[in-house]
Amino acid sequence: xERNDNQFSGGxxxxxxxxxxxxxxxxxxxxxxxYRELLEVFDPSRRPWVDMNGSTTEKIIEVVxxxxxxxxxxxxxxxxxxxxxxxxxxxxxxxxxxxLMNSIDADSKEQPxxxxxxxxxxxxxxxxxxxxxxxxxxxxxxxxxxxxxxxxSDHMPFCDGQHRKAGFIx
Amino acid sequence: xxxxxxxxxxxIIEVLDFGPLxxxxxxxxxxxxxxxxxxxxEIKLCICGKSGNKPYCDESHKK
Numbered sequence: 001x002e003r004n005d006n007q008f009s010g011g012x013x014x015x016x017x018x019x020x021x022x023x024x025x026x027x028x029x030x031x032x033x034x035y036r037e038l039l040e041v042f043d044p045s046r047r048p049w050v051d052m053n054g055s056t057t058e059k060i061i062e063v064v065x066x067x068x069x070x071x072x073x074x075x076x077x078x079x080x081x082x083x084x085x086x087x088x089x090x091x092x093x094x095x096x097x098x099x100l101m102n103s104i105d106a107d108s109k110e111q112p113x114x115x116x117x118x119x120x121x122x123x124x125x126x127x128x129x130x131x132x133x134x135x136x137x138x139x140x141x142x143x144x145x146x147x148x149x150x151x152x153s154d155h156m157p158f159c160d161g162q163h164r165k166a167g168f169i170x
Numbered sequence: 171x172x173x174x175x176x177x178x179x180x181x182i183i184e185v186l187d188f189g190p191l192x193x194x195x196x197x198x199x200x201x202x203x204x205x206x207x208x209x210x211x212e213i214k215l216c217i218c219g220k221s222g223n224k225p226y227c228d229e230s231h232k233k
Contacts, residue, residue, distance in 0.1 A: 112198040113181040117225045119203035128178050133185035151219035157185045170224040
């Protein structure tokens with residue numbers, strides 16, 4: 001694997017055949033779930049500290065989902081599988097780091113922006129667009145965001161998954 | 171991966187103060203629950219949860 005391939009803005013990423021795990025050190029609060037639960041994969045004394053061959057994909061996903069911050073997040077390498085990931089997968093990048101949901105085809109730059117109204121859920125917006133909120137202007141490039149539609153999110157305007165608990169039905 | 175950094179923004183997504191989400195430009199709207207697909211060019215979507223005409227804004231946020 002090429003060295004640059006391991007890096008992304010804000011951290012590093014680690015792959016096996018099925019998934020990619022993203023690590024953002026600045027977000028870590030050292031809750032220590034990762035290495036207590038799965039030292040074979042997450043060993044802070046080793047370099048690189050993440051060994052994706054240390055366990056099964058299923059177990060790695062389970063432990064990444066325990067991370068209480070966005071320090072660890074994951075996605076399927078098969079982009080299509082990411083579309084249907086449910087909000088029970090707490091640390092999927094769709095929920096934790098939506099800016100990392102990169103589209104795989106570079107030809108998508110002039111494609112219409114995809115705006116999906118999820119059933120009883122958020123508005124999922126994907127593509128190249130300009131986002132304006134709270135006086136902030138953000139150019140979103142080949143990426144995905146999720147906007148709250150129930151009005152209950154603690155991270156307005158972004159969805160934080162609370163619509164399920166709130167029983168939002170549209 | 172980062173070789174083409176040129177941004178070609180296709181649409182403007184704006185969270186209006188105390189109001190709906192306004193979307194203008196080149197976008198494709200898919201309403202998964204109602205099975206509708208459309209490219210309206212401009213739209214206002216409810217994000218307060220109060221609209222009686224979801225997913226669209228019906229100004230209920232003002233009430």
